[in-house]
Amino acid sequence: MQHLINDIDEADFDVTRGGQVEIIGWLYQYYNTEPHDYAVNITGGAVTKNEIPAATQLFTTDWVVRYMVDNSLGKYWLERHLNSDLKSNLDYLLPGEIQIVDSSENLEDMRFIDNAMGSGHILVYAFDVFMKMYAEQGYSSRDAALSIVQNNLYGLEIDKRAYQLAYFALMMKARQYNRRALQPEKVKLNVHVFEDTDTVSPEFLDALSGEYADDIKQIIELFNNARELGSIIKFDKTFNWTKLRENVEDIHTDALDIFGMNQSKKIVLEVLTIAEIMSTKYDVAVTNPPYLNKFDPDMKKYVKKNYADYSGDLFSVFIFNNINLVKIGGYAGYMTPFVWMFIKTYEKLRNYLVANKEISSLIQMEYSAFEEATVPINTFVLKNVPNDGNGTYIKLSAFKGGMNVQRDKVLEAIANPDIDYLYRTNQANFKKIPGSPIAYWASENLIHDFEIGTPLKRIATPRQGLATADNNRFLRQWYEVVNQAICFDAHSISESIISEKKWFPCNKGGSFRKWYGNYDYVVNWQNNGYEIRNFKTPSGKVRSRPQNTEYYFREAVTWSKITSGKFNVRYRIQGSIPETAGNEAFSSDHVALIKIVGLLNTKIVDSIMACLNPTINSQAGDFGNIPILLNDSNRVLNLAKKNIKIAQSDWDTIEQSWNFKVYPLLLHIADDNLSIWYYSVVLTNRGAKNVPIFRLWGVK
Structure with a gap:
């Protein structure tokens, strides 16, 4: 009840503003909160068949619904009716060219579907848009209402309770204009809930x-x-x-x-x-599809068999499916996580869309704007034609404050198309960037750099490191282990040392830090990782993945897998084992590595990485696709060496460093003011490896 009172906008209750639909959706989502949390957050494994409705049911914010329908159904109508006044009623129609289409299609024959309709919010707003179309064509509101629900609107859903709410909402819309709509013989809705056929006798x-x-x-x-x-x-x-x-x-x-x-x-x-x-073709398909990648065995098998190239998540299957559900020239609108725009999992989907369909418009929201889901969101409209012009894109990444702020910024962009976060670009440019990310904001110069530059993977080889399968068992902070068991010396790695020593430096990424540092962890790699290599499940399957072992203990360029949105790299001296959270790239050319560290710590690389992957997960493939324009100048080399040396000196002034000796400030204290602790401990234990105050429990 507290959430009902405090979290829902008062306007959502206002029936004069469409609030009856808003409140139905919000109430159903709150009703599903506990089952949703159980299915998604508690079980941790695959979402079972009975849990899918609770796990995937998310109410679509009103302005997003209006954007999707205005820019699909609304635009479809405007393309075929040059003199229509409908445009003045489409508040979320983005700026862009309206291409005139010669068509004799009857209004009664236009079909609109939401095939994951939830509680019917999208269908109800589409009903309102259709009503305006029918009014333009001279229909009475009574006749229009019945025609819309019987001829124009279609909906499908797996959740019976959500289907009942959608059915109720559409019936109430029809009843609003036609008092006889509730008579069973008068109207038959085209909304349905799926049922299994395993009970057929x-x-x-x-x-x-x-x-x-x-x-x-x-x-x-x-x-x-x-x-x-x-x-x-x-x-x-x-x-x-x-x-x-x-x-x-x-x-x-x-x-x-x-x-x-x-x-x-x-x-x-x-x-x-x-x-x-x-199996019918539609003029428009709009949906907020389910977000699900924890498939149970039956679902996983089916998706892999029928949608192998788009099987990263259910929403990507819907993206592919729905754009092919509409007729040539038709539109498909979506609200989905925006990871499909960038990461490698969805590269085949991007390649397919960029090559065969048109991204008509897209709004990328701020990373945490949609509070109802723990994923960054975008909403977009595709047209089922090959690309033939510029799409309209709005980038809201800089505007924090939730969905209301995002809405206001969209309306500002519609009112002023010259605003700096609205972009018009041709999607053909995306193919010029490795992986075809939907980097609509990339400048011409940056795209040109991708075309002529040398991919970084040709200069330094990016590789993922060790996956122990149980870090609590195999990893330690270095100061948790007795020093004699650690191989600190980067130059003494040999077969005998690997047999003698138990713990070896491990690169686990760490916090934001440029040039040098984050030497925090050690890993149990005694006897060439015997214990890790033989770490098995009760059934006998090896759990760990000691991959790319030929690159262990080599010097490298390293960067953290999880970033704060700012890309940063460090030089890693030889002697460490990379872990999966600490990505590394290798080269036999020491000078090349140092130059790479210098180049990749410049501001321009933030812009490049934002194109390749603006999420907080930085992948090895993204690193390898950074374009490098090579030259023989030593300026970058000398600056990089200098910065690495400064950063190393800085790292060694904190107690986390195993080369820590003394606080720099203590070096400037007069001898007669030094404490007994300084004389008895620091001066007699100059090496941090010997300072006993850090030995918490002395793991061997």
Whole structure:
């Protein structure tokens, strides 16, 4: 109740402003809070079939809904109706060219679908836009309301409770304009909830006969797991839905119905209706798809088989699926995590979209703006045509404060298209950058650098390091271990030392620090990592991954996998083992490594990395794609050496360094003011490896 009172905007309750739909969605999301937290945060493993609705149900903020529908359905209409006044009612239509399309399509034949409709928010706003279209065409509001819910709007959902709310919301919209809308014989909505067909009786299957029996059985089999797969069920052929329905309706059932024939018949007829909706082409598809990558075995197998190139997450399957669900020239709108724009997992999806479809518009939100999900969000609209112009992009990364702030900044950009966070660019530029990131803000000069520069991976080889599978067991802070068991000497690594010593320096990344430092950890690599290499599950499977071992103990350029948004690198002297959180790149050319450290600590690299991957997870592949313009100047080399030396000296002035000797300030205190502690401890224990105050429990 506290969240209901404090967290929801008062306007969401205001029925004169569409608030009845807002409040239905928010209430349902709060109702799902505990099941959602259990499925996503507590179980930790794959999300089971029954948990998917709770794990993936997120209410779509009103202004995002309006953006998606205005720039898909609204734009689709404006392209076909040059003199329409609808534009004045589309508050979130982004600036951009409206390409005129010659079309004789009847308004009653326009189809709009949300195939993960939740509580129906998108469909309800689409209803309002359709009402304005019908008014322009001279329809009465009574006739328009019935035509919209029966001819124009389609919705699918796996969650029965969400489906019921969507059905209710649409019925209330129709009733708002037509008092007879609630009479069952007057209106039939095209919104449906998926049901499994595993309850269809064997007797019903045996009763199927004739030319279409096998097709019906194939559809029944496809829907065996429909409550989990939902709208991603894939049809490999075209079916004659009318004939299939007639065949099912002709099956005789009797009053006793001891074999459940009536119930089976009802289920199959509903499944055929849903299957026909799924196989129909639409003018517009808009959805907030489920975000899910913790697949159970059945889901994982199905997705890998049918959507292998787009299987990183359910939302990426929907991105691919829905743009192909619409007709040529149609639009698909989405709200999804924005990782698909940058990271390697979704590179095939990006390549497909950039090569075959058009990114009509996109809004990238501030990293933590959408408080309802722990993922950074974007919303965008694709057009089902090859790229033929500039897209419109809005970058809201700099504006913190939640979704209301994001909304206000979008409206500012619409009012003033010359604002500096609105971009117009051709997506063909994305292919010029390795991995085709959707880096719409990249300047012409930067794109040119990618074209002519040498990828850094050709100069230094980026590699991931050791994955122990249990850091609590195999890693220690260096001062937690007795010194005699650690190999501190970078130049003395040998087979005998590896057998003798137990602990070796380990590069685990660490906090933001340039040039040098973060020598914090040691790893148990005794006898060439025997214990780690043989660390197995109870079933006997090796858990650890001691990968790229040929690069262990070599000097390197290193950077932390998790960043604060600012890319920074350090020179790592030889003698360490890289861990997965401490990425490293290697070269046999020492001078080249030092130059790389110098170049990559410049401000320009922040701009480059923001193009390649603006998330907080910096990958080895991103590093390897940084363009380098080579020259023979020693200026970079000399500056880098100087900065590394300064940073090393700075690192050694703190107690975390194993080369720490004395606080610099103590060197300037007169002898007669020095404490007994300084004489008895510091002067007699100049090496930090011998200062006993750090020995907490002395792990061997």
